[in-house]
Amino acid sequence: xxxxxxxxxxxxxxxxxxxxxxxxxxxxxxxxxxxxxxxxxxxxxxxxxxxxxxxxxxxxxxxxxxxxxxxxxxxxxxxxxxxxxxxxxxxxxxxxxxxxxxxxxxxxxxxxxxxxxxxxxxxxxxxxxxxxxxxxxxxxxxxxxxxxxxxxxxxxxxxxxxxxxxxxxxxxxxxxxxxxxxxxxxxxxxxxxxxxxxxxxxxxxxxxxxxxxxxxxxxxxxxxxxxxxxxxxxxxxxxxxxxxxxxxxxxxxxxxxxxxxxxxxxxxxxxxxxxxxxxxxxxxxxxxxxxxxxxxxxxxxxxxxxxxxxxxxxxxxxxxxxxxxxxxxxxxxxxxxxxxxxxxxxxxxxxxxxxxxxxxxxxxxxxxxxxx
Ligand SMILES: *Cc1c(COP(=O)(O)O)cnc(C)c1O
Numbered sequence: 001x002x003x004x005x006x007x008x009x010x011x012x013x014x015x016x017x018x019x020x021x022x023x024x025x026x027x028x029x030x031x032x033x034x035x036x037x038x039x040x041x042x043x044x045x046x047x048x049x050x051x052x053x054x055x056x057x058x059x060x061x062x063x064x065x066x067x068x069x070x071x072x073x074x075x076x077x078x079x080x081x082x083x084x085x086x087x088x089x090x091x092x093x094x095x096x097x098x099x100x101x102x103x104x105x106x107x108x109x110x111x112x113x114x115x116x117x118x119x120x121x122x123x124x125x126x127x128x129x130x131x132x133x134x135x136x137x138x139x140x141x142x143x144x145x146x147x148x149x150x151x152x153x154x155x156x157x158x159x160x161x162x163x164x165x166x167x168x169x170x171x172x173x174x175x176x177x178x179x180x181x182x183x184x185x186x187x188x189x190x191x192x193x194x195x196x197x198x199x200x201x202x203x204x205x206x207x208x209x210x211x212x213x214x215x216x217x218x219x220x221x222x223x224x225x226x227x228x229x230x231x232x233x234x235x236x237x238x239x240x241x242x243x244x245x246x247x248x249x250x251x252x253x254x255x256x257x258x259x260x261x262x263x264x265x266x267x268x269x270x271x272x273x274x275x276x277x278x279x280x281x282x283x284x285x286x287x288x289x290x291x292x293x294x295x296x297x298x299x300x301x302x303x304x305x306x307x308x309x310x311x312x313x314x315x316x317x318x319x320x321x322x323x324x325x326x327x328x329x330x331x332x333x334x335x336x337x338x339x340x341x342x343x344x345x346x347x348x349x350x351x352x353x354x355x356x357x358x359x360x361x362x363x364x365x366x367x368x369x370x371x372x
Pocket of ligand 1: 041223224237
């Protein structure tokens with residue numbers, strides 16, 4: 001094939017991101033109804049009713065381009081975070097910010113440091129620019145090895161990703177270690193703190209990353225409306241950076257990368273603190289229930305600061321659950337074939353998962369659930 005000779009080698013060897021299968025697709029495959037997806041860390045309560053109303057109201061305006069500056073949302077968020085509006089960069093999901101960072105900072109010969117297992121998009125955006133991903137294994141407790149990451153920084157390092165709380169483990173790092181780590185980085189390295197799950201974090205010493213943005217040029221905090229705000233389908237996230245970095249990212253983005261409905265829904269969602277609080281409460285109860293019940297089944301579960309749990313279900317459980325109409329995220333792609341990442345669902349969804357696991361175990365005590 002002639003194309004093979006002209007496609008960039010670093011693109012040829014990219015492994016595409018594996019999204020979770022939609023529940024409707026599994027329904028079709030199995031010829032059943034009511035499959036549920038506990039695999040993509042979406043908000044099980046759905047979007048805020050206020051966001052839905054705002055989308056309806058704005059639907060008749062979609063023949064207009066969006067406001068390319070995202071001014072209304074920019075102003076509102078800047079107030080809320082007590083930063084200058086120009087420090088915010090919006091994207092088509094926080095994923096686009098990852099890509100913009102790679103585009104602005106990385107090329108062949110450059111290195112980006114991040115932990116592994118961590119968010120699956122990091123290697124994709126780094127390799128997508130022909131740069132080198134330098135991964136640092138999590139500790140035995142599946143927490144970031146921050147001293148190890150610090151030691152992995154060389155004079156070729158341009159970018160460090162720190163996912164806190166970490167996906168797919170749900171573990172987090174506290175303020176003291178975070179502060180020491182960021183302070184240890186040379187000023188020629190950009191640190192991107194990916195806080196997609198910050199709203200679910202319950203540890204009291206959670207790092208104040210925004211304070212670091214004020215203090216250290218080359219620091220960016222990434223947040224998203226996909227998780228607690230329940231707007232994953234609209235694709236909107238943002239980065240909060242020092243002015244200089246923010247301006248470079250602005251130059252690299254497409255002019256209309258955030259769509260009209262996404263901005264409107266995000267504004268309405270920000271105003272609905274009650275929905276966010278309900279989501280947090282429902283998640284905390286779900287975490288508690290699932291942790292207790294999974295442990296009861298003899299399955300190891302890690303403490304989580306997010307809206308999902310890491311569980312050592314044993315290999316093959318993911319496929320067995322699929323046949324029962326339950327989608328969880330297998331982690332063999334992360335070198336953890338024994339583990340699954342389970343998104344906390346609605347109470348009835350969590351109960352269905354536990355009942356199904358129990359039934360599989362009873363039907364086949366030997367291999368029904370290969371408990372380690
Ligand atoms: C979900 C997620 C994101 C971004 O999601 P978008 O939908 O692109 O905003 C970023 N980082 C992590 C770790 C995530 O889990």
